[in-house]
Amino acid sequence: MQRAFVISPKDNVATALDELQPGSVRLLGEAASLQSEAAVKIPRGHKLALRDIADGEKIIKYEVVIGQATTDIRAGEWVHLHNIRSIYDERSSHLDIHTGAPKDTKYE
Amino acid sequence: MNNQFNLSKTPDGRVPEWLGYARANGTKGIRNHLLVVYTVKCAEFVAREIVRRSGSPDVELIGFDGCTDNQYAVRQIISLIRHPNVGAVLAVGLGCEYMQPEWLAKIAAEEGKPAEWFFIQDKGGTHPSVHCGLEWTRTALDLLKETPRVPMSFADLVIGGECGGSDYTSGLAGNVVAGRFFDRLIEQGGTAIFEEIVEAVGLDQYLESRAANEKVRQQLRYTYDKALAYCQHARQYSISPGNFAGGLSTIEEKSMGAVIKSGTKPIQGVLKVSERPAFPGLWLLDSTPDPYYMDFGITNPSDNEGLMDLTSCGAHIVFLVTGRGNVVGNAVAPCIKITGNADTYARMSGDMDFNAGTILEGSRSIEESASDLARLVGDVASGTPSKSEALGHHEFHIIYKYQEKEVLPCRECER
Incomplete structure (x- = not known):
């Protein structure tokens, strides 16, 4: 079965160890809670929401805040540049969701 | 050469040892x-x-x-x-x-x-x-x-660790295993130095909670404030399009994945580049330039530079943890390249020294993998060439930079 890794039971995201297709996901790691469900396709190495996360809520991984939701995120959704942002890095919301390339620099 | 190196004492109670090179100044080296x-x-x-x-x-x-x-x-x-x-x-x-x-x-x-x-x-x-x-x-x-030979053990070793070319495995496997090894090294009386304070964004309170005492807590605060001011000033954090594409969403996420390589021991102090740890234990290296009117230097311009900084603090061996892979070595301290990505290890097995990806596949626990790494460190310390040494890599990178010798409050932050 397709797998994702959870670091701490306090985390609200897991990391995809395989490219996830919608459906059941086996959770690994010393803090794994057995099973979750992917709602959408999620690339390998990217994050899966383990529960519903409200707009403005903190994203927790390694038991620390790694960003903030910029919209409501449902359990099983892909968590990345399109729905969370850095609390520090002002360029965080200007990045291409697939390539990570900056969209705030003018090439002219 | 023997394979008796372990994180704990060997079954017969011996502390692992090998023969190093005795220097007239009292230090012990692992290369000549x-x-x-x-x-x-x-x-x-x-x-x-x-x-x-x-x-x-x-x-x-x-x-x-x-x-x-x-x-x-x-x-x-x-x-x-x-x-x-x-x-x-x-x-x-x-x-x-x-x-x-x-x-x-x-x-x-x-x-x-x-x-x-x-x-x-x-x-x-x-x-x-x-x-x-x-x-x-x-x-x-x-x-x-x-050169006279002298017995050495983990208690005599100083090991530096940095990461480069990070991907999602760095914070799940590569740095996790390096951190566990550092914990065990320190328990045996050894010394570990970790770097990249610009990759500790958002972790100021976490770092302070690991300070050995109040003086160190203040050093960590000064060093963190300076690094954050540096990133804000440059409008650039230590995260790149490749990191984003690989699944890291923010500098905070990358930071915790990087800081995890420091393990869990108390931090004994902040070193400036070229400063030696005063005693064994865990130390943070600050390689960020201090504010200066000529604005000399940038932080971490390359992995080679970072490895050189760790070496100049006396590291006998340097770890480079890299999810995406690298080929570099080091002119003075053997470089051990660790990846948490099993695909990278398979693709670049001629260059990568250690596969920590086994903990994601479930074939090794974190503790077992750290034990495997300890054996490799023992082998390299006793003379076995690391992959980069065997390939003839001798990189070095020494740059113009401005740095105070002491850890001081960040002037830039007070403006």
Whole structure:
């Protein structure tokens, strides 16, 4: 079965160890809670929401805040540049969701 | 060579040991290098030619490209001359630069290391200079063969760790295993140095909670504030499009994945580049420039530079944890390259020393993988070449930078 890794039971995201297709996901790691469900396709190495996360809520991984939701995120959704942002890095919301390339620099 | 190295004592109760090189200054090295140092870019070719034609893998090259003697770079060159893995020093200058090869050779001699220096202009150009350098190098290599051997254990080791080319596995496997190894190294009386404070964004309270005492807590606060001011000033955090594409969404996420390589032990203090840890335990290296009107230097311009900074703090061995893979080595301290990505390990197995991806596949626990890494460290410390050493990698990168010698409050932050 397709797998994702959870670091701490306090985390609200897991990391995809395989490219996830919608459906059941086996959770690994010393803090794994057995099973979750992917709602959408999620690339390998990217994050899966383990529960519903409200707009403005903190994203927790390694038991620390790694960003903030910029919209409501449902359990099983892909968590990345399109729905969370850095609390520090002002360029965080200007990045291409697939390539990570900056969209705030003018090439002219 | 034996394979008895373990994180704990061996079954018969012995602490793992190997024979190192005893230096006259009291330090113990795991390599017996003759260091050829050039003091300006103009002298590089001659120095490099001496190294190449010596035909010895123990002869290593470092140098500084600038003609003006940047204090930071001078400190770094001197700290590498004093490094326990270095047994002899040849300083090669052109003849009109600021950095003085004679003074470098004098420092090496004061450390009890065979040392020589010359100016290329005085010798009469390339040919006589290379000839003179080679003659001396041959004599010095004979002297180095007589270096007394001395038992060493993990308690004598200083190991530096940094990461580069991070991907999602770095914070799940590579850095996790490096951190667990550092915990065990420190339990055996050893020393670990981790770097990249610009990759600790958002973790100020976490770092402070790991300070050994109030003084260290304040050092960590100063160092963090400076690094954050640096990133804000440059409008650039230490995260790149490749990191985002690989699944890291923010600098905070990358930061925790990076800081995890420090393990869990208390932090004993913040070192500036070229400063030695005062006693064993875990130390943070601050390689970020201090604010200065010339704004000299950038932080972590390359993995080579970071590895050089760790080496200049006395690291016998340096770890490079890389999810995406790298090929670099280091002129003074053997580099052990660790990846948490099993695909990277398979694709670059000629270069990567250690696969921590086994903990994601579930075939090894974190503790078992850290034990495997300890055995590899023991092997490399006792003379087995790391992959980059065997391939002939000898990278170094010494740059212009401005840094205070002391950890001080960040002036930029107070403006």
